Amino acid sequence: MSDAAIITTNNLNLWYSGKHALESVSMKVPKNRVTALIGPSGCGKSTLLRCFNRLNDLIDNVKITGEITLDDENIHAPSLDVVTLRKKVGMVFQKPNPFPKTIYDNVAYGPRVHGIRDKNELDRIVEQGLRHAALWDEVKDRLDDSALGLSGGQQQRLCIARTLAVEPEVILMDEPCSALDPIATSKIENLIDMLKEDYTVIIVTHNMQQAARVSDYTGFMYLGKLIECGRTKQIFEHPTEELTENYITGRFG
Amino acid sequence: MKFLKKVNGVFCASEGTARLSALKEQSIKTIFFFTAAFAVIVVSFILLFLLRDGYPIFIDVGAINFLIGPEWAPTAAEPLYGIYPLIIGTLLVTLGAMIFSVPLSLGCAIYISELATPRIKAVLKPAVELLAGIPSVVYGFFGLIVLTNFIRVSFDIPTGETWLAASVLLGIMALPTIISVSEDAISSVPHEYKEGSLAIGATRWQTISRVLVPAALSGIAAAVILGIGRVVGETMAVLMVAGNAAIIPDPIWNILSPLRTLTATLGIEMGEVSVGSEHYSALFGIAVVLLIITLIINLSAVAILQHLRERRTAPAGRKPLIPPGTRQKIVFAAKMLGLALLLVLLTAMSWWLAPVVLLAGSLWFAGRPFMSENTIQKSAFCLIGAATLIVLAILLIILSDIVINGIPALSWEFITQPPMDLGRAGGIFPAIVGTLYLVAGAIAIALPLGVGAAIYLVEYTREGRITKVIRTGVDLLNGTPSIVFGLFGFAFIVLYLNAGVSLLAGQVTLALMVLPTVIRTTEESLKNIPQSLREGSLALGATRWQTISKVVIPPAVPGIVTGAILSIGRAAGETAPIMFTAVVFSSRFLPDSVLDPVMALPYHLFILATNVPGASMNQYGTALVLLLLVIGFYAVAIMVRTHFQNRSRG
Ligand SMILES: Nc1ncnc2c1ncn2[C@@H]1O[C@H](COP(=O)(O)OP(=O)(O)OP(=O)(O)O)[C@@H](O)[C@H]1O
Numbered sequence: 001m002s003d004a005a006i007i008t009t010n011n012l013n014l015w016y017s018g019k020h021a022l023e024s025v026s027m028k029v030p031k032n033r034v035t036a037l038i039g040p041s042g043c044g045k046s047t048l049l050r051c052f053n054r055l056n057d058l059i060d061n062v063k064i065t066g067e068i069t070l071d072d073e074n075i076h077a078p079s080l081d082v083v084t085l086r087k088k089v090g091m092v093f094q095k096p097n098p099f100p101k102t103i104y105d106n107v108a109y110g111p112r113v114h115g116i117r118d119k120n121e122l123d124r125i126v127e128q129g130l131r132h133a134a135l136w137d138e139v140k141d142r143l144d145d146s147a148l149g150l151s152g153g154q155q156q157r158l159c160i161a162r163t164l165a166v167e168p169e170v171i172l173m174d175e176p177c178s179a180l181d182p183i184a185t186s187k188i189e190n191l192i193d194m195l196k197e198d199y200t201v202i203i204v205t206h207n208m209q210q211a212a213r214v215s216d217y218t219g220f221m222y223l224g225k226l227i228e229c230g231r232t233k234q235i236f237e238h239p240t241e242e243l244t245e246n247y248i249t250g251r252f253g
Numbered sequence: 254m255k256f257l258k259k260v261n262g263v264f265c266a267s268e269g270t271a272r273l274s275a276l277k278e279q280s281i282k283t284i285f286f287f288t289a290a291f292a293v294i295v296v297s298f299i300l301l302f303l304l305r306d307g308y309p310i311f312i313d314v315g316a317i318n319f320l321i322g323p324e325w326a327p328t329a330a331e332p333l334y335g336i337y338p339l340i341i342g343t344l345l346v347t348l349g350a351m352i353f354s355v356p357l358s359l360g361c362a363i364y365i366s367e368l369a370t371p372r373i374k375a376v377l378k379p380a381v382e383l384l385a386g387i388p389s390v391v392y393g394f395f396g397l398i399v400l401t402n403f404i405r406v407s408f409d410i411p412t413g414e415t416w417l418a419a420s421v422l423l424g425i426m427a428l429p430t431i432i433s434v435s436e437d438a439i440s441s442v443p444h445e446y447k448e449g450s451l452a453i454g455a456t457r458w459q460t461i462s463r464v465l466v467p468a469a470l471s472g473i474a475a476a477v478i479l480g481i482g483r484v485v486g487e488t489m490a491v492l493m494v495a496g497n498a499a500i501i502p503d504p505i506w507n508i509l510s511p512l513r514t515l516t517a518t519l520g521i522e523m524g525e526v527s528v529g530s531e532h533y534s535a536l537f538g539i540a541v542v543l544l545i546i547t548l549i550i551n552l553s554a555v556a557i558l559q560h561l562r563e564r565r566t567a568p569a570g571r572k573p574l575i576p577p578g579t580r581q582k583i584v585f586a587a588k589m590l591g592l593a594l595l596l597v598l599l600t601a602m603s604w605w606l607a608p609v610v611l612l613a614g615s616l617w618f619a620g621r622p623f624m625s626e627n628t629i630q631k632s633a634f635c636l637i638g639a640a641t642l643i644v645l646a647i648l649l650i651i652l653s654d655i656v657i658n659g660i661p662a663l664s665w666e667f668i669t670q671p672p673m674d675l676g677r678a679g680g681i682f683p684a685i686v687g688t689l690y691l692v693a694g695a696i697a698i699a700l701p702l703g704v705g706a707a708i709y710l711v712e713y714t715r716e717g718r719i720t721k722v723i724r725t726g727v728d729l730l731n732g733t734p735s736i737v738f739g740l741f742g743f744a745f746i747v748l749y750l751n752a753g754v755s756l757l758a759g760q761v762t763l764a765l766m767v768l769p770t771v772i773r774t775t776e777e778s779l780k781n782i783p784q785s786l787r788e789g790s791l792a793l794g795a796t797r798w799q800t801i802s803k804v805v806i807p808p809a810v811p812g813i814v815t816g817a818i819l820s821i822g823r824a825a826g827e828t829a830p831i832m833f834t835a836v837v838f839s840s841r842f843l844p845d846s847v848l849d850p851v852m853a854l855p856y857h858l859f860i861l862a863t864n865v866p867g868a869s870m871n872q873y874g875t876a877l878v879l880l881l882l883v884i885g886f887y888a889v890a891i892m893v894r895t896h897f898q899n900r901s902r903g
Pocket residue numbers: 016017019021039040041042043044045046047048059
């Protein structure tokens with residue numbers, strides 16, 4: 001790979017109470033690019049994604065070995081604060097999960113917890129985040145309404161805005177479009193395209209076309225292993241592994 | 254295969270037997286309907302009889318004068334029946350109890366739901382249940398012996414029987430209710446909210462304080478309201494420690510003043526009043542007022558919880574009940590009000606407390622921007638941990654006091670001999686037997702009625718107007734203070750039905766009191782039976798009743814048994830319902846028939862503690878036996894539950 005890496009994993013292993021869910025995964029995630037993770041259900045895509053912001057810490061009985069670095073810093077180092085890490089690595093979940101607060105408060109949540117109190121500054125961040133997430137025009141007159149009143153697609157874009165408002169370096173997206181219709185999906189895909197100017201995006205998807213459309217790099221996972229990883233064009237057109245080819249062409253199992 | 258065998262009686266139905274079985278189905282349904290309607294009938298009877306005996310006072314004195322009359326002096330030469338001081342007393346005790354209880358409960362609930370490791374959780378949850386299982390008369394006894402003395406000595410006042418003592422004691426009694434309901438509310442906040450917040454880089458404390466607790470706020474509100482209901486309806490404990498002077502504290506925030514609640518008035522005076530007198534009807538008037546207050550409290554908690562449940566299941570997009578802006582204002586106003594009250598009360602306790610707390614508070618706010626989120630989180634977790642430790646310490650102190658002082662009294666003679674010398678010597682055998690008789694009778698009456706009602710509610714109807722009425726009836730019955738059951742039992746069973754003060758009257762009264770518990774637990778276990786089982790049976794041509802009796806009920810039995818044992822435990826510790834309906838203090842003999850009065854452990858303890866000087870040893874012995882008995886029932890219930898849970902899993 002030619003682009004500079006922002007996240008690297010080295011021989012990463014993960015066990016859920018004894019079950020080996022990631023097996024010696026070594027990969028590089030290039031900076032300011034979109035990387036897609038594909039693979040059959042249960043192969044460990046979400047698990048890998050959640051390693052990058054250490055969200056697996058919340059689950060009991062998880063054992064991790066190997067190394068993950070962000071900007072050449074080991075994210076499991078005792079000196080590294082997990083809160084700081086998560087500030088740098090934001091996440092958008094499969095199911096939209098806005099807080100039961102107003103639209104404004106949802107986007108302002110991140111800046112507020114990071115200590116910004118000034119009302120004008122918050123207003124600015126909220127507007128910018130919502131514009132970035134292509135939601136501003138739809139909600140600018142109802143910022144004080146509950147976020148739970150938005151449609152699924154709007155909620156997902158709100159969650160993206162909420163993530164952007166913290167200005168992370170990396171954005172993790174776990175099947176962000178799986179609950180959305182084609183129109184909302186294309187809105188989010190366009191958004192991802194714009195995002196890579198300022199951010200590094202890692203997206204998990206089951207949709208091959210989506211992976212081909214939005215990503216620069218693609219990683220294929222199977223049964224907890226990273227089978228291969230490289231430029232999307234190359235993976236889709238000339239995969240080196242037979243497994244990958246079978247999966248992409250739908251000749252699987 | 255097994256299935257087929259169960260229903261194969263249906264296959265050979267000719268014309269005639271078909272009609273017969275339809276008739277049978279119909280009559281079974283009717284029977285269940287009546288058991289379900291019973292709760293509603295009881296509620297209406299309670300209201301009817303309280304009003305029947307209470308309305309003369311509203312006529313004679315006038316409803317307004319009765320409610321706002323400044324003096325309660327029913328035995329004066331010129332009797333005065335103003336319950337204003339009693340209403341204020343109830344309010345003040347409740348307020349103090351909540352100020353004591355809510356912060357501790359919230360801290361403990363947050364600890365259990367968010368911070369505790371699974372192993373610690375497995376200790377804390379039963380501890381909270383244990384706190385709920387201690388009978389109120391045992392709380393009262395502990396309050397009278399330990400708490401009031403502690404207050405008397407620490408504040409250097411002639412007697413510790415004060416508003417403060419009552420509030421602290423009732424606050425302790427409200428802890429388990431508030432903790433368990435709000436812990437449930439916090440735990441059921443969707444996991445995605447938590448992950449969403451942490452993924453943004455919020456600390457755990459920020460996630461708890463800004464997302465989880467706000468999202469659980471209505472559940473927490475319901476918890477507090479239920480706690481208030483518990484406090485307002487409590488009789489024995491408050492009666493034993495509040496001093497019971499029917500005065501309004503002077504000045505109003507003087508927490509070292511004695512006061513008297515509505516319930517305590519009933520508990521104290523009902524036994525001495527002559528039936529049919531003006532005083533008698535004034536007491537029933539109080540019961541009416543008390544009933545109305547607790548009904549409002551409980552129905553609003555039920556309404557909030559109901560709304561919550563609907564919101565959880567309804568698709569997103571519904572407007573919230575209160576718009577967020579207004580909600581913020583309400584929360585802010587509530588905070589300010591709470592703060593003001595706290596300061597007033599602190600001032601009342603000691604002049605230097607309020608300024609110290611204020612100073613600490615302003616230091617906190619001034620320093621906050623300079624503190625790292627980590628420091629804030631650490632201090633918050635310290636406070637939460639401290640609250641949990643305090644709750645545990647309270648439980649330990651109460652248990653150890655009773656166990657340590659009670660063990661020397663225990664002996665073979667103590668549990669096999671009748672009392673002598675007013676209970677100072679001898680044993681408590683008749684009281685143990687009396688209590689067992691009472692609860693056995695109560696559960697024998699409540700179980701069929703309650704199970705029938707639950708079967709009707711779950712199996713025979715769709716949710717509709719009828720179930721709504723019945724459910725409301727059950728909720729109302731559940732919220733009715735135990736002393737009100739006592740009065741009703743006295744007016745209806747003892748006098749109107751002419752059963753006299755008797756074992757039977759006590760059994761029926763207790764049965765009515767535990768009926769809602771039986772209905773609820775049975776309903777729960779029936780609802781846990783998967784719908785597919787019923788459909789499987791019905792699809793084979795089994796009738797409804799065959800399906801229920803052969804397929805639905807058998808797997809629900811453990812749940813029903815657990816509920817029944819919990820009800821027994823609850824009934825065994827109750828004093829107020831049997832005080833005027835079933836018990837005598839001292840009896841050398843066991844009852845010959847259900848129409849004889851009996852002795853009972855809780856009442857025996859009450860009299861020993863309040864009316865018999867120099868019975869210290871036997872007081873503790875009785876308290877310990879009662880505690881062991883009640884906890885024993887709870888332990889059996891929990892064992893039954895886990896046994897069957899394990900069996901159904903393995
Ligand atoms: N909390 C957990 N505890 C135990 N095992 C888990 C847990 N989460 C995931 N697993 C297991 O780890 C494996 C990988 O799961 P993961 O969720 O990462 O798969 P995935 O590739 O995201 O699948 P999908 O495409 O269905 O989302 C699965 O076999 C799953 O059963």
